[in-house]
Amino acid sequence: MLLALDIGNTNIVAAIYHGDHLVTQWRMATDRRKTKDEYRILVIQALENSGLKKDAIEHVAISSVVPPLNPMLLSMFQEYWGIRPLIVRPGTKTGLNIKLDDSRSVGPDRIVNAVAAYHHYGGPVIIVDLGTATTFCAVNRHGDYLGGVICPGLGISTEALVAQTAKLPRIEICQPQRALGQTTEESMQSGVYFGYVGMVDGLISRFKGELGEEGQQAQVVITGGFGELIGKGCRQVDHIHPSLTLDGLRLLYERNRGER
Structure with a gap:
């Protein structure tokens, strides 16, 4: 095993x-x-x-x-x-072409996600990972890893909001029923949740635009600790895949097994 x-x-x-x-x-x-x-x-x-x-x-x-x-x-x-x-480090066989000026600078988690997403859904594919940081990556139909975006994560953004203000309380991160909050806590929950939903949908739209004609056929997969919570509110997300990174690790082990 x-x-x-x-x-x-x-x-x-x-x-x-x-x-x-x-x-x-x-x-x-x-x-x-x-x-x-x-x-x-x-x-x-x-x-x-x-x-x-x-x-x-x-x-x-x-x-x-x-x-x-x-x-x-x-x-x-x-x-x-x-x-x-x-x-997983530079030199690990991935099956992808890393089309960046400095391929060694790409985080291993982003590469692992891209390997799994391309395996499961083909290309073009856009991957969103909502963990401590929120990352976006794109792979085209030829298996070229094209780069992406790194944003502050949902959890650390919320903690920063509480830490840098005098009266705002800690809140449960959840999906509100409406955007118009009636209390401070509801307003914060609305801002955090709908703010990230809007950011995810907005950046995916930009990715699709920059990918040109190929972008209109791109599948979008979301993963990470907050992936399911945010993903179910996004219009642009096609697949919620909680085990994406783990699946990618399994695939990479198999691809590099002969050298172990």
Whole structure:
């Protein structure tokens, strides 16, 4: 079985795959202060909660935007499982053509998402990932990765609003019934939710325009922690795919397996 780890700035999303079947998945907080023993215990506990044993893990694939964790996790899997993980980095075979001036600067999470989206939906495809940061990427019909947009994430934008104002409270991020809020909390929820829905739809429209004739045929897929919440309110989103990044890790492991 393959353990796929998507290491983000806020959460680590993990999944177990048996072939192309997603067996189970879980989340844990990203914490640079934790030791490899603490992470090992968390992984084993999550496996046991899913009815799996420690030695169920035979392969590991990692996408990480938190580089300080990478050496520790490599050491953990090598020491306790005898596995050398695949870490997505420049040089990893993706099957895409990265059409950027500096292809090494693209975050591994964006590449992994693009690989999965192109595999599942073909091209042209536009990918939106609503995590700690909100990212947009585009891949054309030929499998060329064309770049995209990086915006502040929904969660950190809301926290910044609360932190930089004297009287605004923390709120639950949810879908309001209407845009016209009757209380401060409702007004904030409306601004956060409908503001991000509008941003997503607006940027997708711009992407489609810049892609020209091809853009009118582009499929749009959304993922990430807030993907389902925002995606169901967007007119431009065709597919909500919560496991997109994890699926991409599985695909990349298979494509690079011969070199492991």
